Amino acid sequence: MKRLLIFILFSFVFLLPNAWAKEPIRIGSKHFTENYLLAEMMSQLLEARGYSVERVQGLGGTMVCFEALRNGELDVYPEYTGTLLKQILKIKNENKMSSVLKERYDLEILPAFGFNNSYAIALNEDLAEEKGLKKISDLKYQYKLKGGLSYEFLRREDGWEDLAAAYRLSNRVMGMEHGLAYEALRHDQTNFTDAYTTDAKIERYNLRLLEDDLNFFPIYKAVPFVQSNLPEKVKSILSLFENQIDEATMTRLNAQVEINKFSFAEVARTFLKEKGWIKKKLIPVKLSAQSPIVVAPQAEKKNKANVSLLKELSQNCFEHLFMVLVALSLGVVVAIPIGVLAYRNEQWAHFILPLTGLLQTIPSIALLALMIPLFGIGMLPAIVALFLYSLLPIVRNTYVGLNGIEAVYRDTARALGMTPKQRLWEVELRLAYPTLLAGIKTAAIINIGTATLAAFIGAGGLGEPIVTGLALNNHQLILQGAIPAAVLAIGVELLFRLFDPKKQLSLEQSL
Amino acid sequence: MDIQLKRLSFQYHPKGAHILKDVSLKIKFGESLAIIGPSGTGKSTLLKMINGLLLPQKGSVLLNKEPLHLSQIHALRRRFGYVMQEAGLFPFLTVEENITFMARLDGWDREEIKKRLNEVLDLVDLAGRPLRKRMPDQLSGGQRQRVSMARALFYDPPVLLLDEPFTYLDSLVSEELLREFLKVKEQLNKTIILVTHDLRRACRLADRICLLSNGVIEQDTSVQKFLTSPKSHLAKLFVQTLEK
Numbered sequence: 001m002k003r004l005l006i007f008i009l010f011s012f013v014f015l016l017p018n019a020w021a022k023e024p025i026r027i028g029s030k031h032f033t034e035n036y037l038l039a040e041m042m043s044q045l046l047e048a049r050g051y052s053v054e055r056v057q058g059l060g061g062t063m064v065c066f067e068a069l070r071n072g073e074l075d076v077y078p079e080y081t082g083t084l085l086k087q088i089l090k091i092k093n094e095n096k097m098s099s100v101l102k103e104r105y106d107l108e109i110l111p112a113f114g115f116n117n118s119y120a121i122a123l124n125e126d127l128a129e130e131k132g133l134k135k136i137s138d139l140k141y142q143y144k145l146k147g148g149l150s151y152e153f154l155r156r157e158d159g160w161e162d163l164a165a166a167y168r169l170s171n172r173v174m175g176m177e178h179g180l181a182y183e184a185l186r187h188d189q190t191n192f193t194d195a196y197t198t199d200a201k202i203e204r205y206n207l208r209l210l211e212d213d214l215n216f217f218p219i220y221k222a223v224p225f226v227q228s229n230l231p232e233k234v235k236s237i238l239s240l241f242e243n244q245i246d247e248a249t250m251t252r253l254n255a256q257v258e259i260n261k262f263s264f265a266e267v268a269r270t271f272l273k274e275k276g277w278i279k280k281k282l283i284p285v286k287l288s289a290q291s292p293i294v295v296a297p298q299a300e301k302k303n304k305a306n307v308s309l310l311k312e313l314s315q316n317c318f319e320h321l322f323m324v325l326v327a328l329s330l331g332v333v334v335a336i337p338i339g340v341l342a343y344r345n346e347q348w349a350h351f352i353l354p355l356t357g358l359l360q361t362i363p364s365i366a367l368l369a370l371m372i373p374l375f376g377i378g379m380l381p382a383i384v385a386l387f388l389y390s391l392l393p394i395v396r397n398t399y400v401g402l403n404g405i406e407a408v409y410r411d412t413a414r415a416l417g418m419t420p421k422q423r424l425w426e427v428e429l430r431l432a433y434p435t436l437l438a439g440i441k442t443a444a445i446i447n448i449g450t451a452t453l454a455a456f457i458g459a460g461g462l463g464e465p466i467v468t469g470l471a472l473n474n475h476q477l478i479l480q481g482a483i484p485a486a487v488l489a490i491g492v493e494l495l496f497r498l499f500d501p502k503k504q505l506s507l508e509q510s511l
Numbered sequence: 512m513d514i515q516l517k518r519l520s521f522q523y524h525p526k527g528a529h530i531l532k533d534v535s536l537k538i539k540f541g542e543s544l545a546i547i548g549p550s551g552t553g554k555s556t557l558l559k560m561i562n563g564l565l566l567p568q569k570g571s572v573l574l575n576k577e578p579l580h581l582s583q584i585h586a587l588r589r590r591f592g593y594v595m596q597e598a599g600l601f602p603f604l605t606v607e608e609n610i611t612f613m614a615r616l617d618g619w620d621r622e623e624i625k626k627r628l629n630e631v632l633d634l635v636d637l638a639g640r641p642l643r644k645r646m647p648d649q650l651s652g653g654q655r656q657r658v659s660m661a662r663a664l665f666y667d668p669p670v671l672l673l674d675e676p677f678t679y680l681d682s683l684v685s686e687e688l689l690r691e692f693l694k695v696k697e698q699l700n701k702t703i704i705l706v707t708h709d710l711r712r713a714c715r716l717a718d719r720i721c722l723l724s725n726g727v728i729e730q731d732t733s734v735q736k737f738l739t740s741p742k743s744h745l746a747k748l749f750v751q752t753l754e755k
Contacts, residue, residue, distance in 0.1 A: 412599035414564055415672075416613045416662075417588035426616060430603050 024052040025234060028065050028077035028377075028458065031058040031471045032178065033254050033264075034117065034198060038078035038222060040268040042238055048278040049237055056377065058467045060365065060456025061152055062087055064372060068458070069225060070105050073376040076238070079225035080117060082218035084109070086158040094219075106228045110235060111242035112221040115198060115250045119153065119217045120209040121163075122195035124185060128208040135213040136167050139192070147173035148181045148190030158218060160194070166216045177470055198247055200255035222250075240277065261474075309480075312465075317484055319379070320461035323454060324447045324488075327383045331390030331443055336436070338391070339398025340424065349399065356392040364389070364453045372457060382454035382461075389450055390443035397439025401432030441496045448489045452481060462488075512575055512590065512669045512702065514538040514561060519570035521556055521726075530556045532726040533570070540669065543696060543703040545713035547749065548723035554706040557723065558672050561704065562591040589613065592663030596675040598655035600647035600662075607643040610662045631661040634698075635691055653684035657691060664695070670702040671695070677709055685712065692716055710749045714738065722746050 025046055029039035036057055043053045056074060059065050066088055068074040085091060089100055101107045121136055123145075128134075131142055139145065153159045154175045163169070171192075176184060181193040182201050195202060195209065202209060222245075224238045245253075256267045272278045338356075342349035362370075367388065371381030405428055413427045429436070455463030462481040469477030514537070521531040530553040538544055546554050559565040560572055563584045572579045579587070600609045608615075610631060611624050619627075632638040635657040647655060656676055663671060673692070677685040689712050696703060696716065707713050713720060713734075720737040722730040722745065729743045741747045 408595060408597045408599045409601065411559075411564060411595065412593075412601070415562060415588060415591070415593035415595075417585045418613070418616070419585050422616055426612075427601060431601075433603075 024054040025230075026054045026056055026073070026075045028059055028068060028074040029055075029057040030062065030065055030077070031060060031456070031467050032196075033200065033257050033471055034196065034222075034250060035078050036264045036468070036471065037253055037257065037268060038113065038224075039076075040264040041241070041271060042076060042078070042224060044265070044268050044272055045240065045277055046234065046237060048272070051234065056458040058455055058464060058471065059377065059458050060368070060467075062156075064369065064377065064457055067372045068377040069107060069227065071372075071376050072227070073378065074227075075230055076224055076226045078113075078222050079109070080220035080222055081109075081112070082118065082158060082220035083156075084223075084225070085218060087156050090157065102228060108226055108228050110224040110226060111239050112223045113241050113245045113250075114221075114243040115245050115247040116219050116221050117196045117198045117247075117250065118212070118220045119158070120195050120197050120212065121192055122185075122199075122202060122207040122209050123192040124188075125206045125208045127191060128210075133208070133210060135211040136163070136169075136216070137213050139169050139171065139210065140167060143170045145171055145191035147171055147192050148176050148184045149173050149194050150178035150181060151175040152178070153194040158216075163216055166214055180470070198250040198254060200251060200258040203251075203255065204259055244275065258474075313480070313484060316460065316462045316464055316481065317488070319459070320448070320451055320463075320485070320488065323379055323383050323386060323451050323459060323461055324444065327386030327447055327451075328390055328440070328444050330383075330387045331394055332440060334387075335391045335394035335439075335443075336398050339395040339436075340402065340429075342395065342399045343402040353396065353399065356395045359388050360392040364450045365456060368453060368457050377458040379454075379459045381457055382451065382459035386447045386451055386454070389446055393439045393442040393446065394436075395439075397435050397442070398432065401435030401439075402428055404435065405431045437496065437499055441492065444492045444496075445489050448485055448492065452485055513540055514670070514702070515573040515576070516557070516560070517571045517573060519557070519560060519567040519572070521553070521560070521565065521567050521569075529726050531560075531567070534723075534726070534728055535570075536721065536728065536731070538702060538704065540702055541700055542719060543705070543717045544719045544721060545705045545707060545717035546721045546723055547707060547710055547713050549708060549745075552723050553726045554708075554723050555674050558674050558704060558706050561670075562588050562593065562672060589666045590668045590670065592660075592666070592668040592671045594656065594659050594663050594671070594673045594676050596678040598647070598652075598659035600650075600655055600658055602647055605644050605646055606637075606650070606658050609647065609658060610665055612662070614665060627665060631664045634664055634695065635661045637661065651684070652680050653687060656680065656688055660688075660691060660695075664699075667699075668701070670704065673703065673705040673707075675706055675708075677707065677712060685709075689715060711753055714753075722749070 027039050027043045027046075029035040039055070039057055043055055046053050056068070059068065059077075062079075062083055065074065065077045065079070069077060081094065081097070084097060084101070085094060089097065089104070091097070091100060098108060101109065121139070123133065131138075133139065133142065147160070149160055154173065160173060164171075174190070181190070182205055184190045185193055185207070186205055195207065197209065201207070224241070226235065226238070253267055253271060256262050257264060269278070338352060342352045364385070367385045368381065371385050375381035375384055409427060409431060410423070413423045418426065451459075451461050452463035452466055454461055455467040462485045464481065465477045466481035469475065469479075469481065516534060516536040519531050519534045520529060522529050534557065536557075546557060548554050556565060560567055563572070563579055563581075574587070600606075601612070604612060607628060611619075611628055614624050614627070629638060632643075637654070637657055642650065642654065647658070650658065676688060680688060692703070692705075693716060695701065703716065705713060705716055710720075718734060720730070720732060720734055721728060722737075722743070724743075724745050730737065730741070730746050737746065738750055738753070741750045
């Protein structure tokens, strides 16, 4: 096992040749527009000052980012003071925040960007007008209205539960992906959702924000959240952002991405230029895999976009396949012997089969999250998770395939005088081969699907455009990941036909 | 190789019915014995105990007066040629690969294998036919049994165990296969133990008949004697089948 891990680590070195050599500054972000943008601005500013930057954007939520920063997998990501207090530190006194951060985790926050992006409750303007809703307290009398809330808001310390208690709300709510919550609202599937006060979608969907009349929500000032040991020079560069972005500016920048469909990279570059922090045209903007594709008005730009689309697509596909292949190979190497063990020993089978089944029932996102404390973020934990998922189909099919061998072949092999080892290798595994292969194929297809979720922990792959697309509610981007994933799955199906057992029958030397 | 079965008992489940009850039998080298009886009376079970595919719960199997040792069982099984009702050819191997399978695993020399392959194919009358490279599913039932026979003969074992080899064959093909067995019996000096419920063919191949019923030997005598003076009711029924 240890050797295999080393093998994977080596593969990483080949995949990201520059990543460790130059020790770039790793800048992360959560998977919503504003966080992507802030991360991209910080990245470009540092690049303009000659630093090399690695973007680890679109991570799946606060805990993923925080764990990554804490484990030294990230150097910086944009966080919010309210989240730090309530969710991470679980303290009330804002003045103690810096000292507790330093003391407990050796992390610190830099001066705030300026705006306050608090949570708010949003609903359709028409509905709000009709029911006369202006404040959150008004919701109390509208208990029939249904909420579609982001999972994070539903669960976090300063989230729905406390809000409902403070305002005595009894509305029915359900959790959903945040990008989809607005769509649900638009189609009247739900009546209200949690929103960020700088969210561009508020205008786009014509939503009304209810006034937080009890001052329930803490202040959520965006800050660069960094490792204490980051060079002072870097810290001082990032401190340039101090109070440079107010609510209106942030909402406008968000809208440029979400409504005007500019890429994060472009919006960030334009902003930095406006500030005069970078020079025009001289900045080489590295195409980050995360930046959404822009349909620009000029034909020339469109061409560039097409080229970058291809480049991005092939990069995503490559990462995706790499994860799937490594995980699947490990799965084959480990699962087949386990399946044989279960076949040879019925008592072990009673133990092994339910255990692999249990692994399969862990939801993918949960399994990925569980991997972070052990393996950090990026491809390694994703590969481990995919490996675990590949076990069940291969173990089970090995077991079923071996058990399904007709008694006559087993008797013949024994009557010929074969040893148990010869029987296994020369007869039983070859007879079980079609079933075994079907198990590997199932594992491969499951892996291709599940690997799209690996983007939540920064592993890249085809999940990256999907996650970004969900954050932006951009269908084109979602399809940009989903279609290649489907094509890969079909490709795997076809590839496995090449290994058709009938063509494999006579590999023995002919005499 | 002399074979002696001493008071064998066998049951598949500890509380289930006895398949074999206290069965004793002596078979001298070169003898040809037919074990007959209705289906489900333990004929195949008895045969599988001779080469250790099944182990008796009580009693013992002696080969040349030596008890069967588990440590040598794999080597020992090569000294029994075993032909089953379903030929048991491996579907992923060609005819010649099937026949030479064990020899290749044992690391025989290529030339040696080739030579022996031609000999056994000759023995079962398959030498002239171009089916060496065919897969088992491209063969007729009779051809499959002959290939199985060739495989059983490859190591030139002193004992041939034939477990209902005619079951899945029509009478014409059965007749052909029987002639192959008779040829082997004439040409090679081997012990032949045939399990069948077909008395007609049993009589033609064997010198001695052993009637098994409900796990017990009802009659064990020469073919001549069995036909002229069947002891039990069942034995008489069997003999009557010949008169039709």
